[in-house]
Amino acid sequence: MSSMPGVPNQKSRVSDTPLEFIVEYLSKAKDIADSNVNVPEELKNNLQKALDMASGLDSYLERMTSQESEPLSELYKKTVCHDWDQAYKEGKTKFRLPKECITGHVEGQVLKMFVHMCKAKRILEIGMFSGYGALSMAEALPEDGTLIACELEAYLMEFVQPIFDKSPHGKKISVKIGSAMDSLKELAEAGDQFDMVFIDADKGNYINYYKFLLDNNLLRVGGVICVDNSLYKGRVYLQDSKDENGLALRDFNESVSKDPRVEQVMIPLRDGITIVRRLPPSLATCTMNRVTNDDVFRGLRGKPILDRLRLDGKVAYVTGAGQGIGRAFAHALGEAGAKVAIVDMDQGKAEAVAEELTHKGIPSMAFTADISKPEDVQKMVDAIVAKWATVHIACNNAGINMNSASEETSLEEWDKTFNVNLRGTFMCCQAAGRVMLKQGYGKIINTASMASLIVPHPQKQLAYNASKVGVVKLTQTLGTEWIDRGVRVNCISPGIVDTPLIHSECLKPLVQRWLSDIPAGRLAHVTDLQAAVVYLASDASDYMTGHNLVIEGGQSLW
Numbered sequence: 001m002s003s004m005p006g007v008p009n010q011k012s013r014v015s016d017t018p019l020e021f022i023v024e025y026l027s028k029a030k031d032i033a034d035s036n037v038n039v040p041e042e043l044k045n046n047l048q049k050a051l052d053m054a055s056g057l058d059s060y061l062e063r064m065t066s067q068e069s070e071p072l073s074e075l076y077k078k079t080v081c082h083d084w085d086q087a088y089k090e091g092k093t094k095f096r097l098p099k100e101c102i103t104g105h106v107e108g109q110v111l112k113m114f115v116h117m118c119k120a121k122r123i124l125e126i127g128m129f130s131g132y133g134a135l136s137m138a139e140a141l142p143e144d145g146t147l148i149a150c151e152l153e154a155y156l157m158e159f160v161q162p163i164f165d166k167s168p169h170g171k172k173i174s175v176k177i178g179s180a181m182d183s184l185k186e187l188a189e190a191g192d193q194f195d196m197v198f199i200d201a202d203k204g205n206y207i208n209y210y211k212f213l214l215d216n217n218l219l220r221v222g223g224v225i226c227v228d229n230s231l232y233k234g235r236v237y238l239q240d241s242k243d244e245n246g247l248a249l250r251d252f253n254e255s256v257s258k259d260p261r262v263e264q265v266m267i268p269l270r271d272g273i274t275i276v277r278r279l280p281p282s283l284a285t286c287t288m289n290r291v292t293n294d295d296v297f298r299g300l301r302g303k304p305i306l307d308r309l310r311l312d313g314k315v316a317y318v319t320g321a322g323q324g325i326g327r328a329f330a331h332a333l334g335e336a337g338a339k340v341a342i343v344d345m346d347q348g349k350a351e352a353v354a355e356e357l358t359h360k361g362i363p364s365m366a367f368t369a370d371i372s373k374p375e376d377v378q379k380m381v382d383a384i385v386a387k388w389a390t391v392h393i394a395c396n397n398a399g400i401n402m403n404s405a406s407e408e409t410s411l412e413e414w415d416k417t418f419n420v421n422l423r424g425t426f427m428c429c430q431a432a433g434r435v436m437l438k439q440g441y442g443k444i445i446n447t448a449s450m451a452s453l454i455v456p457h458p459q460k461q462l463a464y465n466a467s468k469v470g471v472v473k474l475t476q477t478l479g480t481e482w483i484d485r486g487v488r489v490n491c492i493s494p495g496i497v498d499t500p501l502i503h504s505e506c507l508k509p510l511v512q513r514w515l516s517d518i519p520a521g522r523l524a525h526v527t528d529l530q531a532a533v534v535y536l537a538s539d540a541s542d543y544m545t546g547h548n549l550v551i552e553g554g555q556s557l558w
């Protein structure tokens with residue numbers, strides 16, 4: 001943080017960290033050395049170097065750390081400028097609150113990083129004070145994330161709320177006023193659980209908070225507790241220390257270091273911050289507690305269910321990925337960890353979507369192909385194998401739909417539709433399938449349609465409907481023929497998807513008609529289909545093959 005007029009900087013606001021003490025002692029030693037002619041120059045020089053080294057560290061950390069947000073900066077300023085002694089004298093606070101206990105810029109950023117790194121969605125803070133740590137962590141929470149802050153002093157709520165209200169992240173925070181232990185009991189009673197907890201309240205109770213969190217499952221397995229002040233002014237390791245809080249923290253640190261339920265590391269940041277991670281239950285405790293230690297308990301191959309949906313290291317392609325469903329599939333596969341080749345007839349669109357993925361840090365490539373042409377299909381698979389050595393996931397999504405009354409459907413329209421929708425999909429299955437059969441592993445996901453089950457109306461689309469029934473039969477046949485060689489083939493049948501085109505004036509009556517046929521009361525969004533493609537592409541669906549996964553808001557049931 002750059003120092004603001006009238007606002008003390010980090011150096012003057014923190015006066016009790018081990019580093020600050022070292023600076024103070026070095027400074028005193030240097031003064032004594034300088035005033036004594038008998039002290040050798042070399043000793044004075046070394047003292048100066050040690051002093052420079054120690055005193056420059058905090059401000060360097062400040063400068064090299066990302067700037068805080070405007071609301072955090074305002075919160076900091078408001079906190080350090082507030083007369084806390086006066087608030088105490090006027091009976092607004094039960095205790096005298098020292099402004100130095102604010103978490104502050106660097107530590108706030110560290111907490112924010114932890115939230116990002118452990119992808120926390122639910123956070124508990126014990127000891128909020130003026131809300132700097134709470135708002136820092138809330139900034140890193142996703143939109144639907146929540147932070148519950150426990151705070152003894154009701155006055156702090158009115159102090160901080162106006163700034164929480166100014167921040168777009170303030171609404172994620174709810175404050176529980178009262179003794180933190182009472183709040184913890186309430187949360188445990190309600191069966192609440194947290195991904196991350198920040199303990200920063202009365203030091204004597206740290207051990208009680210910690211034990212209660214673990215004994216009552218308030219911290220999920222794999223979750224972390226960040227403990228502030230774990231170095232407590234250095235008192236935890238100075239043998240002659242009599243400081244009550246220092247001794248409490250020393251006992252606390254000892255207890256944590258002996259607790260087999262966790263692993264921990266102490267970081268010498270400011271007054272010390274310990275990161276404690278709750279470990280999965282050990283085999284020994286499983287046997288003791290008569291737990292059935294099988295794949296269900298441990299997760300297949302040790303992976304919890306959401307990890308089994310990950311596609312890390314997988315190579316995928318999606319045809320028709322330049323827009324609509326294909327684009328949504330490509331993003332979903334990439335977000336789940338796969339490298340994705342964006343295949344489309346339109347080079348510009350393929351490149352634009354590949355660029356979107358690159359922007360999100362997903363390895364991708366653009367490839368132009370007309371999947372009704374055998375040579376294009378083979379070149380597509382060859383190009384992907386040349387770049388990424390293999391294909392694990394083939395998403396054959398490209399398709400066309402032309403409307404005409406059946407008695408007027410031309411052979412040209414019929415052939416064109418079948419050439420893309422069925423013949424093209426078959427050629428893609430075959431070209432990708434050959435690579436997959438050779439390596440004994442593959443996931444093919446074809447895009448069929450709800451039209452494979454019902455006859456969508458009132459529009460007339462015979463060739464499309466018939467071609468999509470063909471895609472389902474193609475899927476069922478390949479799915480059963482190839483499964484014993486590690487290749488699963490499934491298809492997704494979307495209902496009517498909401499696209500910009502559908503909103504044109506002339507299609508309005510048609511949309512009204514469709515809506516009355518859909519139990520879900522709305523058209524499908526491309527995002528409704530994303531989880532399905534990830535599931536079918538992942539190892540979680542290994543026992544599923546030849547399946548037609550229908551996602552149509554219930555339309556085919558009416």
Ligand SMILES: C[S@@+](CC[C@H](N)C(=O)[O-])C[C@H]1O[C@@H](n2cnc3c(N)ncnc32)[C@H](O)[C@@H]1O
Binds near residue numbers: 156179
């Ligand atoms: C070190 S400050 C917290 C700083 C804060 N985490 C931040 O980010 O700036 C400690 C806070 O804990 C609160 N506190 C102390 N004892 C408490 C208790 N038993 N229950 C709840 N809050 C408590 C104090 O009122 C004070 O606001």
